[in-house]
Amino acid sequence: MTSTAHTAQPGLRLAVPPVARIRPREQDTTDTAPDLTPGSALRRRRDRLATAVMWSSFAVAMIPLVWILLTVTRNGIRLLTASTWWTTSQRNITASEAGGGAVHAIQGTLIQGAVTTAIAVPIGILTAIYLVEYGRGPLARAISFMVDVLSGVPSIVAALFVYAVWVTTFGFQRVGFAVCLALVLLMIPVVVRSTEEMLKLVPNDLREGALALGISRRVTISRVVLPTAMSGIATGVLLGLARVMGETAPLLILGPYTSSIATNLFSGYMPTLPTMINQDRTELGLAPAVERMWATALTLILLVFVLNLCGRLVARKARV
Numbered sequence: 001m002t003s004t005a006h007t008a009q010p011g012l013r014l015a016v017p018p019v020a021r022i023r024p025r026e027q028d029t030t031d032t033a034p035d036l037t038p039g040s041a042l043r044r045r046r047d048r049l050a051t052a053v054m055w056s057s058f059a060v061a062m063i064p065l066v067w068i069l070l071t072v073t074r075n076g077i078r079l080l081t082a083s084t085w086w087t088t089s090q091r092n093i094t095a096s097e098a099g100g101g102a103v104h105a106i107q108g109t110l111i112q113g114a115v116t117t118a119i120a121v122p123i124g125i126l127t128a129i130y131l132v133e134y135g136r137g138p139l140a141r142a143i144s145f146m147v148d149v150l151s152g153v154p155s156i157v158a159a160l161f162v163y164a165v166w167v168t169t170f171g172f173q174r175v176g177f178a179v180c181l182a183l184v185l186l187m188i189p190v191v192v193r194s195t196e197e198m199l200k201l202v203p204n205d206l207r208e209g210a211l212a213l214g215i216s217r218r219v220t221i222s223r224v225v226l227p228t229a230m231s232g233i234a235t236g237v238l239l240g241l242a243r244v245m246g247e248t249a250p251l252l253i254l255g256p257y258t259s260s261i262a263t264n265l266f267s268g269y270m271p272t273l274p275t276m277i278n279q280d281r282t283e284l285g286l287a288p289a290v291e292r293m294w295a296t297a298l299t300l301i302l303l304v305f306v307l308n309l310c311g312r313l314v315a316r317k318a319r320v
Helices: 036-081 103-134 139-150 155-169 178-199 203-213 215-246 249-254 273-281 285-320
Strands: none
Touching: 036 178, 036 285, 103 139, 103 215, 103 273, 103 285, 139 178, 155 215, 155 249, 178 215, 178 249, 203 215, 215 285, 249 273, 273 285
16 A cells, blocks of 8 residues: 655755745835825915905904994993992982982892792793703604794794783783783793703713613703703803893883882882883983983893803802
8 A cells, every 4th residue: 555645855955935034114204294286285275265265254243233333332331330320210300300210120120030030031041941851752753843933033023922911811900910921922932942952962871871870850850951051052042031021012011111129020110221211212302301211221231231240250269
């Protein structure tokens, strides 16, 4: 029986082909700047043009704003520097007499703003929570549509609607609370949209982590989602309040002006800063009335500015 294995004879070497070496590709270590193609140069020119247009638009928009602020400040700053402006009312001051103060209008504006906020903020935040966390189906779409409609409703239309319901239908008198109801209709969409956007910015990982630990959805929203978005929510609320404080149409239709201090929302007239401006506007031929009108406008601007500043501070504190 012959064996199939071949044994090498002594003195003979097997010719093994050499293994080809794989030489690594030489890398170019020289740093060369990329060539600017015509497309990238065009994009740079477009970027510079867009930047110039943006800053030019900003400068153009600032011109009327600065002009209005300077005009109001120049014409109304004298009365604001007097202590009587912040401590007295116009009860015993006629249109032709100089002096008096705006404490009655300041109190009325702050009271109506506080009541409007107390009604609109819970409704707006709860509506936003439903739309973001629970809203699915026709009901959520209907609510979102109604919020969009309210966002575009003019203030005078909201005032006329409340007048038709409050005065015409139920027979109530024109009082400060009716003004608050009209302002609520204007403030709710601002609160809903700002809160909705802030809730959408909260990462879903936080929600899923809380739910994975066995925490209910209600507790997750109240203890995790809302505290995370609280800075943006507070800013939106204060911006909405600053917006409704400057409204005039609901005040003229539902809250007539009085020169005395009045703090009762359900009885009698209630003075506010916008209605005080309108009252002095009817006496433009008298220099003291004109000066009070400018001073009242400057006071309203300062109140809105303070509210916006408080909103910024609250947002910064919440982020820290």
